[in-house]
Amino acid sequence: MTDKDPLFPQTGAEGEPLLAALARAPHEWALFLDIDGTLLDLAETPDGIVVPPRLPDVLQALTRHLGGALALVTGRQVALADRLFTPHRFPIAGLHGAERRGSDGTLIPADRPPALDDIRAELARAPAALPGVLFEDKGAALALHYRQAQGTRDRVAALMEKQLARIGEGWELLHGKMVVELRPAAKDKGRALRAFLDSEPFAGRKPLAIGDDVTDEAMFAAANALGGTSIRIAPPDQDTAALATLPTPERLRQILEEIAHER
Numbered sequence: 585m586t587d588k589d590p591l592f593p594q595t596g597a598e599g600e601p602l603l604a605a606l607a608r609a610p611h612e613w614a615l616f617l618d619i620d621g622t623l624l625d626l627a628e629t630p631d632g633i634v635v636p637p638r639l640p641d642v643l644q645a646l647t648r649h650l651g652g653a654l655a656l657v658t659g660r661q662v663a664l665a666d667r668l669f670t671p672h673r674f675p676i677a678g679l680h681g682a683e684r685r686g687s688d689g690t691l692i693p694a695d696r697p698p699a700l701d702d703i704r705a706e707l708a709r710a711p712a713a714l715p716g717v718l719f720e721d722k723g724a725a726l727a728l729h730y731r732q733a734q735g736t737r738d739r740v741a742a743l744m745e746k747q748l749a750r751i752g753e754g755w756e757l758l759h760g761k762m763v764v765e766l767r768p769a770a771k772d773k774g775r776a777l778r779a780f781l782d783s784e785p786f787a788g789r790k791p792l793a794i795g796d797d798v799t800d801e802a803m804f805a806a807a808n809a810l811g812g813t814s815i816r817i818a819p820p821d822q823d824t825a826a827l828a829t830l831p832t833p834e835r836l837r838q839i840l841e842e843i844a845h846e847r
């Protein structure tokens with residue numbers, strides 16, 4: 585093991601043994617899965633993602649093996665994620681934890697203050713001034729993507745800083761993968777994971793959190809602190825709180841499918 589920043593204790597360990605441990609004792613574990621860059625390959629645009637045809641059924645089979653203790657934890661809206669994995673609906677935290685639906689099926693929505701509407705209108709005009717930038721309206725959160733206009737990163741960040749100053753307390757900017765998002769600050773993926781573990785059928789299980797991005801770090805830290813573990817889809821030398829890595833979403837999907845078929 586090399587000396588690491590204490591904030592980022594990852595050892596370069598591979599994630600596969602952790603998933604093997606979950607496969608051996610599914611009644612002991614709760615599985616928390618990010619979507620973009622983790623279950624799904626990243627795409628050039630938010631709408632460009634492709635859900636491999638077998639994936640929804642694989643997740644459904646895993647949910648059964650885990651006694652229902654599988655949740656999606658995503659920056660997407662819950663409604664959008666439901667469409668991705670139709671016909672199945674999973675327990676889920678959306679908008680990076682700002683909205684959440686537990687296994688009883690009740691959605692706790694995110695607050696959507698009227699002040700957000702003026703900002704929505706301004707950000708919707710941004711692509712006209714910044715060609716290649718995409719505006720994503722997520723209802724209670726707003727995002728500007730610059731994957732197709734990487735030279736605009738600083739201008740996108742400055743425009744989003746301006747919106748943050750307008751809306752004031754209780755909001756934050758998240759800098760994800762070629763995206764800047766304005767979202768409610770009070771809830772994050774770590775708090776969402778903790779809320780799932782306070783309820784059935786997650787309670788009493790060890791969390792395994794899998795994500796790929798800086799926005800997943802709170803979830804990794806929570807899983808580690810609660811006696812569980814975490815995997816980041818990233819190169820082995822990535823600075824992260826996750827305790828292990830896997831190289832690609834494709835490898836993760838292969839392993840999940842193997843576990844689903846083994847059972």
Ligand SMILES: O=P(O)(O)OC[C@H]1O[C@H](O[C@H]2O[C@H](CO)[C@@H](O)[C@H](O)[C@H]2O)[C@H](O)[C@@H](O)[C@@H]1O
Binds near residue numbers: 622630633657720760
């Ligand atoms: O928490 P996640 O499920 O990982 O969602 C994070 C964000 O994912 C999406 O944006 C990212 O994926 C896009 C499609 O691959 C890509 O084009 C973009 O550059 C990425 O940032 C989504 O659009 C966001 O709303 C999510 O917050």
